[in-house]
Amino acid sequence: MKRLAAVFVSVWLLVVAFPYLWVLLASLKTPHDLIDPRSFVFAPTLDNWREVAASGIGNSVLSSAIVGLATVGIGVVVAVPGAYAISRWHAGGEATRFGILLSEVLPPAVLVVPLFLLAYNLGLRDTLVAVIASHLTFVLPVMTWFMVGFFDAVPKELEEQALVDGYGRIGAFIRIVLPQVLPGLGAAMIFGFVLSWNDLFYALILAGGKARTLPVAVAGYNTFRGVELGQMAVAILVSVVPVLVASFVVQKRLIRGISRGGLKV
Amino acid sequence: MFRFGIRHVFLAPLLVVLGGIVAYPLLYSLWLSVTNFNILKQGQTRFVGLDQYLGLPANETYVAALVNTLVFVGLAVAVELLLGLALALALQQVLPRRGRNVLRSFLLTPMFVTPIAVGLMFRFLLNQQLGLIPALLAQAGVRIDFFGSQLALFSIVGIDVWQWTPFMLLLMLAGLESLPTQPFEAARVDGAGTWFTFANVTLPLMRPVIAVAVLIRGLDAFKVFEYVFAITRGGPGTATETLQYEVYRTGFTFFRLGEAAAMAFVLVAIVLVLIVPLYRRVGER
Numbered sequence A: 001m002k003r004l005a006a007v008f009v010s011v012w013l014l015v016v017a018f019p020y021l022w023v024l025l026a027s028l029k030t031p032h033d034l035i036d037p038r039s040f041v042f043a044p045t046l047d048n049w050r051e052v053a054a055s056g057i058g059n060s061v062l063s064s065a066i067v068g069l070a071t072v073g074i075g076v077v078v079a080v081p082g083a084y085a086i087s088r089w090h091a092g093g094e095a096t097r098f099g100i101l102l103s104e105v106l107p108p109a110v111l112v113v114p115l116f117l118l119a120y121n122l123g124l125r126d127t128l129v130a131v132i133a134s135h136l137t138f139v140l141p142v143m144t145w146f147m148v149g150f151f152d153a154v155p156k157e158l159e160e161q162a163l164v165d166g167y168g169r170i171g172a173f174i175r176i177v178l179p180q181v182l183p184g185l186g187a188a189m190i191f192g193f194v195l196s197w198n199d200l201f202y203a204l205i206l207a208g209g210k211a212r213t214l215p216v217a218v219a220g221y222n223t224f225r226g227v228e229l230g231q232m233a234v235a236i237l238v239s240v241v242p243v244l245v246a247s248f249v250v251q252k253r254l255i256r257g258i259s260r261g262g263l264k265v
Numbered sequence B: 001m002f003r004f005g006i007r008h009v010f011l012a013p014l015l016v017v018l019g020g021i022v023a024y025p026l027l028y029s030l031w032l033s034v035t036n037f038n039i040l041k042q043g044q045t046r047f048v049g050l051d052q053y054l055g056l057p058a059n060e061t062y063v064a065a066l067v068n069t070l071v072f073v074g075l076a077v078a079v080e081l082l083l084g085l086a087l088a089l090a091l092q093q094v095l096p097r098r099g100r101n102v103l104r105s106f107l108l109t110p111m112f113v114t115p116i117a118v119g120l121m122f123r124f125l126l127n128q129q130l131g132l133i134p135a136l137l138a139q140a141g142v143r144i145d146f147f148g149s150q151l152a153l154f155s156i157v158g159i160d161v162w163q164w165t166p167f168m169l170l171l172m173l174a175g176l177e178s179l180p181t182q183p184f185e186a187a188r189v190d191g192a193g194t195w196f197t198f199a200n201v202t203l204p205l206m207r208p209v210i211a212v213a214v215l216i217r218g219l220d221a222f223k224v225f226e227y228v229f230a231i232t233r234g235g236p237g238t239a240t241e242t243l244q245y246e247v248y249r250t251g252f253t254f255f256r257l258g259e260a261a262a263m264a265f266v267l268v269a270i271v272l273v274l275i276v277p278l279y280r281r282v283g284e285r
Helices: A002-027 A047-054 A057-089 A093-105 A108-121 A128-152 A156-164 A169-198 A201-206 A214-219 A226-263 B006-032 B039-044 B051-058 B060-094 B097-112 B115-125 B132-139 B152-177 B182-189 B194-221 B226-232 B243-252 B257-283
Strands: none
Touching: A002 A226, A002 B060, A002 B097, A002 B115, A002 B152, A047 A057, A047 A226, A057 A093, A057 A128, A057 A169, A057 A214, A057 A226, A057 B006, A093 A128, A093 B006, A093 B194, A093 B257, A108 A128, A108 A201, A108 B006, A108 B243, A108 B257, A128 A169, A128 A201, A128 B006, A156 A169, A169 A214, A169 A226, A169 B006, A201 A214, A201 B243, A214 A226, A214 B115, A226 B097, A226 B115, B006 B257, B051 B060, B051 B257, B060 B097, B060 B152, B060 B194, B060 B243, B097 B152, B115 B152, B115 B226, B152 B194, B152 B226, B182 B194, B194 B257, B226 B243, B243 B257
């Protein structure tokens, strides 16, 4: 049994690792080396990286970062107090809970048509504002859902004690309850940022031009002329590496976020 | 009687924002779906009742997209669940304390990776001329066109399995870790074998976790778009048309936004059917 399990895990480890390594190798190959997929020994070059850096991908990285930070920032201001009200006072009742879960699972295909028209009519097409608004449609429900779970885990007595000690409701919330959930809040923020960073669908439709985010720019490398394959590999890595780093930071609490808030496993 | 209290001060901003960016667009879209709205012919917009919906069954591409999406979701979620559960059990068996967290973290990484990057990565890997896997297979005398009309949808399923099995693994690990220990001790005392214990103790205890994981992943899988956009654009023929891609094409390359809204609302109906059992499970507090 143990041996079988070890083999299985090892095989899966290879399956997971392999695409990363392949793309990393491709990003270091010259167009000539790229023609033979089986070449594993070659003289590495940084040309692809230089060209992608010169192509203005920095602007897209910046756009993605701005969108992610703004989305998560608004998420903190709006979703955290909302989640607290839902957790502590059951505010808004069942309808609110159901509504938030529904918006979390609503397919983007449903919202993209009206959001596109709204952006069009308000003159916000191809702006980051439109992308931020669209990303809030999924980041807000997810952050709320997570935070409800984390607030549920804070003992009521802590807060009651704070009220006895003369803090007001808001004072107790900010000084006593919030510090208790800070690690969870951090995880919810990073996770929200990753969701925003990864979105192609909304960003492509709402801002495919000069305001394009990184996934839209990466999709633009979708070409199979051998010459640009190396650059595509670089662009893939540029979008992947930050989320890989984030994933290591956030995973442990993600389990708790999903299991306490979302799932109750 | 309703009194506006502190709880409403906390909740109001969230509801106002969600109302503005989710509820209002949803109603707006419902309205669009009963018109013939086309952004290029805005002057001719009129109410057409249910015509957009009634026209869908005759739209072959749309029907293909619906069927493909259902096949995709069913297959992908089933494979991901089986693999995720098997991996979680295997990980529990083999992992030494030391390497555990690093290995687990690494195995979970694909679910965080930008889906368009995943799509391009696999398009590259599986490409006939330039990809490694067809090259290795060719060496062994096997010729497979991963994105030909026979296999394309299954290749897309495979890519989804690479990216999302980690999600199942994550939930299954969390589920396994939260199981009570007594039933397992009882089974051991009774001399139950590994398989017997798995089938009669582990699985029944894991049922709620599995149900929720399948629902969440299933709802998410309906959104498949990036792989199709990156690799096949719905082809060959209609082999990989999916609902979300079809909405994108109808709405934003043909600009028939009324029709696209109607297509999307069929998705809402599917989501609503799935979400009610999910809510029952999650909402029980």
